[in-house]
Structures are given as C-alpha cells and as structure tokens.
Amino acid sequence: MYGKFVAVPDDAKEVEVIGEQWKWSFRFPGEDNQLGKSDVRFISSTNPLGLDPDDPASNDDKIILSPELHLPLYSPYKFLLRSKDVLHDFNVPQFRAKMDMVPGTVTHFWLTPTRRGTFDILCAELCGVGHFNMRGRVVVEDDAQFGRWLAKQPTFAQTQQPASEVNQPITDPVEHGKTLSEVNGCIGCHSIDGKPGVGPTWLGLYGKTEIMSDDTEALVDDEYLKVAILNANAEVVKGYPAIMPVYQFNDQEVAAIIAYIKAVSSPQTHSNEADPGGADNEGAE
Numbered sequence: 230m231y232g233k234f235v236a237v238p239d240d241a242k243e244v245e246v247i248g249e250q251w252k253w254s255f256r257f258p259g260e261d262n263q264l265g266k267s268d269v270r271f272i273s274s275t276n277p278l279g280l281d282p283d284d285p286a287s288n289d290d291k292i293i294l295s296p297e298l299h300l301p302l303y304s305p306y307k308f309l310l311r312s313k314d315v316l317h318d319f320n321v322p323q324f325r326a327k328m329d330m331v332p333g334t335v336t337h338f339w340l341t342p343t344r345r346g347t348f349d350i351l352c353a354e355l356c357g358v359g360h361f362n363m364r365g366r367v368v369v370e371d372d373a374q375f376g377r378w379l380a381k382q383p384t385f386a387q388t389q390q391p392a393s394e395v396n397q398p399i400t401d402p403v404e405h406g407k408t409l410s411e412v413n414g415c416i417g418c419h420s421i422d423g424k425p426g427v428g429p430t431w432l433g434l435y436g437k438t439e440i441m442s443d444d445t446e447a448l449v450d451d452e453y454l455k456v457a458i459l460n461a462n463a464e465v466v467k468g469y470p471a472i473m474p475v476y477q478f479n480d481q482e483v484a485a486i487i488a489y490i491k492a493v494s495s496p497q498t499h500s501n502e503a504d505p506g507g508a509d510n511e512g513a514e
C-alpha cells in the first residue's frame with residue numbers, strides 16, 4: 230500500500246510544496262518541465278524559496294507565494310515536499326493523502342485529482358504556536374482553467390527583476406510593503422483586520438502605546454516598528470511570546486513594510502489619501 234503511494238507513474242507531472250512557519254508556497258516547472266535546484270543558502274527576502282539563480286532550469290519555474298494551489302483534473306502529480314524550518318506535514322483530507330515535510334530532505338507522494346472543487350490544506354504536524362493558522366487551499370479544475378491560472382503566475386526570473394532594480398525608487402511603498410508582508414508570511418501571525426493572532430494585529434497599531442513585557446510603555450512609531458521588524462525579540466509586547474523569525478530586509482524594504490502597517494493600521498485615512506475624490510469608494514477596501 231505505502232509502496233503504491235510513493236511509486237510515481239512515469240507520466241506524472243511535478244509540483245513542489247514548501248512549508249515554513251507558518252505558510253505554504255508552491256512551485257511548478259516551466260516549459261522545460263524541470264524544477265531548478267534549490268538550497269537554503271539562496272533563501273532571501275526576494276528569493277524566499279531559495280532557488281539557485283545560476284541553474285538555468287530555475288528561470289522559467291512558476292512561483293506561487295500565496296497559499297492557494299491549483300491542479301488540473303485527472304492529471305497524475307508528484308508532490309515534492311520540503312520544509313524551510315521545522316517538521317510540517319502536507320495534508321489535504323479529501324485527498325486521503327498526507328506526508329511529513331522534513332527539513333534538509335525532500336519527501337514525496339503522488340495522486341490524481343478526480344474531483345473538481347476547493348479543498349483545505351492543513352498542516353498535520355504541530356509546528357509551533359502558529360500551527361493552527363497554517364492553512365491553504367487546493368483548487369481542482371479543468372485543464373483550460375488550470376492553464377489560465379498557471380499562465381498568470383510569475384516565473385522565478387520575473388520575481389528576481391525588482392531585486393536588480395533595487396536602487397530605483399519604489400513608486401508605491403504601500404503596495405510593495407503589502408507584497409513583502411504576504412511573501413514573508415508576516416500576515417500569517419499579524420492580522421490586518423483586528424483578529425487576535427500569534428503577534429499583535431496591525432489594525433490600529435500605528436501610534437498606539439504598547440505595554441512591553443518588562444512593563445515599560447512604548448509608542449508605536451517608525452523607530453519602534455523598525456526595531457520590531459529587524460530585531461523582533463529584543464523587546465516584545467506583553468502577553469506575546471518572543472518567537473518571531475529573524476528577517477533581513479534592507480532599509481527600503483523596512484520602509485515599505487512600515488508604510489503598509491500604517492496603511493492597514495487606519496484603513497479609512499489611507500483610502501482617503503490614496504483616492505482623494507473617492508467619496509463613492511469609501512470603505513471599499
């Protein structure tokens with residue numbers, strides 16, 4: 230039984246699933262049908278999956294950093310599973326299949342989706358305080374729909390373009406900060422709608438006075454956020470564990486994330502700023 234689970238048929242295509250605290254990402258090979266090499270030493274804020282930039286097979290790989298995976302009906306797929314940090318377990322209950330993801334190695338299994346629909350992805354291995362929130366979705370659809378979805382996903386080469394233009398001014402820091410926050414999993418722990426999470430919500434955060442774990446008070450301003458992003462566990466807000474991963478962002482990236490935190494902190498103010506004539510759009514976002 231287990232033998233069948235991991236003995237992949239020759240005609241199976243490949244998809245990679247990457248688990249990390251606490252999010253899912255995915256990768257499909259491009260036209261060359263080959264996934265480029267990856268290694269933890271290549272992981273950075275702009276290359277979160279750690280693809281080898283010198284491997285020509287990486288360039289056309291499709292990179293999906295949102296937790297929604299699409300698959301075509303009736304095509305056998307080999308799932309290649311890897312973890313960036315601790316043990317996770319890729320589990321879609323309706324697939325009746327799951328597999329541990331072990332740091333330092335690539336595990337696999339295969340299946341053929343036979344039912345159209347949207348199914349939850351869960352992590353089935355207790356992987357830390359954000360484990361419960363490590364959720365995603367698989368959308369099984371017909372070939373044409375899947376093809377259209379995949380065509381819209383960026384290639385690795387495309388995701389690397391902004392990095393080479395790092396000295397150019399960023400036209401919309403809020404939008405850039407939003408992307409960075411999604412890609413790096415910030416919003417997995419910090420809600421933007423006030424819902425309680427592993428870390429403080431970003432709604433109403435900017436300008437607020439926090440009580441820190443040593444009972445001192447701290448005003449949440451640019452300086453506070455910079456420390457909180459780059460050296461998160463130096464000081465933590467009372468009631469929260471000191472568990473935020475270490476991130477390396479450059480000054481421009483930190484400024485963009487702070488701009489995004491400000492924007493989501495008081496959404497009303499921001500939408501008025503962005504769209505001064507937009508009385509009709511009030512509350513649209």
Ligand SMILES: [Cu+2]
Nearest residue numbers: 317352356363
């Ligand atoms: Cu997990």
